[in-house]
Amino acid sequence: MLVILVLAGAGAPRSPSALLGAASAIVTPLLKPVYRLQAPAQARLFGLASGGYDGAAARLAVQATIKSAPVVVYSYPISPFCVEAIAVLRSAGVKESCFKVVEPGAEWFLLGPAGSATRAALAELYGQTSLPHIFIGGESIGGLFSGTPGLNALVADGSLEARLRAARAL
Secondary structure, three states, X not given: OHHHXXXXXXXXXXXXOHHHHHHHHHHHHHHHHHHHHHHHXXXXXXXXXXXXXXXXXXXXXXXXXXXXXXXXEEOOOOOHXXXXXXXXXXXXXXXXXXXXXXXXXXXXXXXXXXXXXXXXHHHXXXXXXXXOEEEEOOEEEEOOOOOOOOHHHHHHHOOHHHHHHHOOOO
């Protein structure tokens, strides 16, 4: 029975929570401008305390990380949006060996110097400060409900499986 369930779930991801979608529609427009200012300020502030913020090194580290696995998710372990994005990707059948979750900290307000630098680098490179930030085949798809196009949009239009196959993640 378990094999049947696993096979049935492969390539057929569940849709993200409608409740989280509604929350995202309200919260994202309000917080996006704040996060856009806060992320680099946080990185610089922690940089001052720890000997300097090296934006170039942080950007290089992010670029190397997104190439290190077919699917990379920058995530906060206590964020319901991040937990949901990971669950949706797993429900699509992404192989564990092809899946890398990077946690810069527990949540945006609990980041240390390295996590703050990572978040600022993601903003500089891809224009998105919020997490989750998902990469498939080295390309940013955005977050759970936001981004270019966002995980929810790929599930809704049925193109997630094709992207995962192209990245050899299934």
